[in-house]
Amino acid sequence: MKKDKFTIHDIARELNITASTVSRALNDNPRISAETKQSVLQMAKRLNYQPNNIAAALRNGKSRILGVIVPRIDRSFFSSAVRGIEEIANTAGYNVMICQTHENFEKEVTTVEALLNAQVDGIIASYSKGTSNFEHFEKIKEKGIPLVLFDRTSDDLGVSQVAIDDFLGAYYATAHLIAQGYRRIAHYTNIRKISIFKERLKGYREALTEHGLPFDESLVQESNLQFEDGRQCMQKLMALPEPPDAVFSASALSAMGAIQMVKQMGKRVPEDIGIVGFSDESFASLSDPQLTTVDQHSIHLGNKAAEIFLQELSKGSKDFPRKVVLKPDLIIRQSSLRKGKP
Structure with missing residues (x-):
């Protein structure tokens, strides 16, 4: 028998039993004898039978697959969050299908369609930085499928x-720099x-205000927060009539670019310029000097997102939606320790 893909009907034909008996045997139904189950499993293995999960999902309404959409899997934050999701989902018997949007709105829309299919x-x-509306996410809601947003969220x-x-x-990051004696941050x-960048800007401004320091729009640099952006933004800042003596970056990667440019200009970190990043990426502790960062507890965040999905799946819309906000921690390293102590 030469076929690219075998079905339960092929197994049934080979064993001279019904397809329904094969299905029950594969699902370990107690009504099927151990001898029949063993024969079915052996034939399934010999034919290299692969179950059609989508067809099964249509029959019983459950695919046991959880879709996860991230902007980039090569960032430590997102890979760790996915790990946290998998820890909970796998324990509950779910497989995780991971998709990347590469910060592209159109890619995100087609990814949602693919997961629904x-x-x-x-x-x-x-969601991606390029997301301009949420119509594709509304489709998920309309189908009654649980949707949990993490990190980049929206109340709308x-x-x-x-x-x-x-x-x-x-706020922690900016207040720490102020405590270290930096004044033009x-x-x-x-x-x-x-949302995340709006909130980080608000926290930065609040720390300045509470410590009696003025907010200067010229010190706020908007970019894609990549490594090269960090370098270029530092060049612009150092060209100001009154350059800064510290930088709080909304990403660790652009903070690393800032460190490199500061050193290239012949200045010292943290003596001349203090630098703090956001998200404790793996490279933060390997840089020279080591980078002070805000720890987002990404694994725990992924755990929580998966737990909420499972709860919502079992309870339906009752007691949902839920919003969980976790408390971050500031990991202080050499890049911001002007005084030599926290």
Whole structure:
């Protein structure tokens, strides 16, 4: 028998039994004898039978697949968050289908469509920087499928959310720089309409205000927060009539670019310029000097997102949506220790 893909009907034909008996045997139905189960499993293995999960999902309404959408999997924050999601989902018997949008809105829209076509039981997503509206996410809601947003969230959708207190993290970072004696502190931000960057900017401003320091719009640099952006923004800042003596960046990667440019200009970190990043990426502790960052507890955040999905799946819309905000921590390293102590 030569076929590219075998079905339960092929197994049934080979064993001279019904397809329904094969199906029950494969699902370990107690009504099927151990001998029949063993024969079915052996024949399934010999034919290299692969179950059609989508067809099964259509039959019983459950695919046991959880879709996860992230902007980029090569960032430590997102890869760790996915790990946290998998820890909970796998324990509950769910497989995780991971998709990247590469910060592209159109890619995000087609990804949502693909996951819906794959009959996933739920979607956990962090939307892209290029997302301009949420119509594609509304489709998920319309189908009654649980949707949980994490990190980059929105109250407009009316879905469950898990996030770090970005305002508090930014406040901690800026207040720490002030405590170290820095007085003219710049801020690297991204598209200000995205919730996490709005909140980080607010936290930065609040810390300045509470410590009697003025807010200077010229010290706020907007970019994509990549490594080269950090370098270029530092060049612009150092060209100001009154350059900054510190930078709080809304990303660790652009903070690393800032460190490199400061050193290239012949200045010292943290003696001349203090630098703090956001998100404790793996490279933060490997830089020279080591980078002070805000720890977003990404694994724990992923755990929470998966737990909410499972709860919502079992309880339906009752007691949902939920919003969970986790408290961040500031990890202090050499890049901001002007006084030599926290």
